[in-house]
Amino acid sequence: MRVAIVSETFLPKVDGIVKVACLLLDHLTARGIEVMLIAPRYGENRHYNDTPIRSLPSIAVPLYPEARLGFVTTGLFRDIAAFQPDIAHLFHPAMTGIPTMAMLKWLGVPTVASFHLDYARLASQFQVGGLRLDVARPLIDRLTRRVFNWADARLAPSQLVQRQMQHLGIRDVGLWRRGVDAAAFHPRFRSSAMRAEMSQGHPDDTLLVYVGRLSDEKQLEHIRPALQQLSNIRLALVGDGPARKRLEQYFAGLPVSFQGYLRGDRLASAYASADIFVFPSRLETFGLVVVEAMAAGLPVVAARVGGVSEVLREGITGYTFESGDTSRLAQGIRAIAADREKMRWMGRQARAFAETQSWTAIMDELIAEYERLLSKN
Template sequence: MRIALFTEVFLPKVDGVVTRVTRTLEQLGELGHEVLVFAPGEPPDSFGQHRVVRTHSWSFPWYPEVMVGTPTPRIAREMHDFEPDIVHAVNPVWLASYGVISARRRNLPLLASFHTDVPSYTTRLGIGWLRAPSQAWITWSHNQAEVNLCTSDQMVRRAREVGIREVDLWPKAVDTVGYHPSRATREMRERLTGGHPDAPLILYVGRLSREKDLDQLLEPLRRLSGYGARLALVGSGPGRAELERTFAGTPTVFTGYLAGEELAAAYASADVFAFPSTTETLGLVALESMASGVPVVGADAGGIPFVIDEGRTGHLITPGDADAWTERLGQLLSDEELRARMGAAARADAEQHSWRAATESLVESYGRAIERHQDRPPVPRILRAKHPGFTE
């Protein structure tokens, strides 16, 4: 199968969506499929056996790390030469929404996947006036697709609530080879604790930005620091400077981005993973922590309950409940037997969710989109019309 994939984010950016896309590309290649990737920013020219087309892009004013891709004539030429069997729009907002339009103009089957609740982010970023128009645009884009996939049951319900049709589940997956309890090292623990490797260690991995609700960890950390607990924040983002000011005077280490073996060691070297974000559609970092044998305490919101089995692989906390955060984190930090039992259960749960199984499910969804496309009504004239400069 020949797949044209339009994504809003790609390497060298590192986040859950990029991880999902890159691991899927690896598996699609192993299954014998060919993908042409359209991506913004400064992506590599290829990923594995798949070619990557760099598109014109600019930095999003409210979130400088996000590069917004825009259409160029090259996209039309590449689509013409590649002759895809199906188009996959990953989180259509900007560039991927142009992928939606390109698929409809060319009368190609279309699958769209829903990874980030962008309208919710607009409120957190102080641009709430964009919430309604962005939601309308995203819903319209998704409803051009024959199949829409979400990465958690909670987000399937969310998508349906906002009027997105033909919604199904793209199963969760995690790398259980790269992320493993055996990756823990004394050296990494010393780094994460600021030179106090025997201290109880709470870990967070991900973007440092306002929508991740990391300030909710401040009061629990203050209370637990009396018992020697320390916090490591792995990653970076537009909120790093503000968070450094917020956590000043607390036993918190900011490591910046880690990747590869260093990131795997960071996960496995922690005692507990804290994930207070309320805007996740899945929370891949929580799965990576579980694969590393580290239990997760996360917000009972968004897609996180799809990952955590309350009381078995971790705990779910009502957002904003500092007492509950302190109690659950404290229990896991102080009770080695409980921590080991939950960590083993978390690892066992993660082992059930391979990237191969998730990608095989995606390929089945591609087939379903192609079948449905055969019964789709003709493309509206306004979408078939040639846009100046973008001959299709």
């Protein structure tokens, strides 16, 4: 089988979409499936491990310079035709994916489109000349419905997003669940040195951790009331993004450390060296970092977005709250932090759940979906 993967983003950018794309590329290669990646040019890399990258000319997104818009060319059509894919998987087709899907349709290649980013809701946090872009939400929703229904198969990352897609009028939406590498994220990576660094030399305090992009939709400022209300609580923010400077000013004078982007063993150690994972985001399609934190043995306090309600058991592996409810966020932290033995017990329950969420099984389910689609075509 030959598979073309089409993504709107890739390395060296770091986010959940890129992480899933890398995991998929690695898994397909391990299964002996030939893969080509098509993505906007972010760097000069021509390969990701054994996968050739077909980089497209790109420019930075004006309102979101971390992202890039890729432009298809006639050369891409020739490259796709030469590769002769049996199937193509498009990660939330937009500027790059839509014209690429047209090429794939012309060549008769079956297509799978997976949902990764709610562009309609994301637009509401931007404005141009005083005009908020949420006025474009109906148009974006209509375009999303048309593009996904144009694909031969459609996949959602969580049951919540599956229902939202169906509500938009997207037909026959399947599930492509998310998993975790329970060996890469594990309590054994707990480190007294990392804990001292993250807690700014106060390792005996309760240490909250957030991992992810520092951007407006993550609503990290909602953690401040808990820091002000609860004693002996500290916060470590792992990641970077456009909101970092504003957040550094917002949390000035509070026990908050900014760790920047971490990878590999240092990221695993950051998870395992904390006590509670906090996730106040208002916009997610799944929330991979929640399951990574659980694999590291942390109880979680998270907003009910994306796949959070599907992976957390209330009072057993963590607590959930409606996005924006800072009082419930603080209550969840307090309920865990007040009892160290309960905290450890909840962490063990979280780890036990994460061990059941194997990426290998989930990626094999996706390959089975490819095979099912090919059998129909």
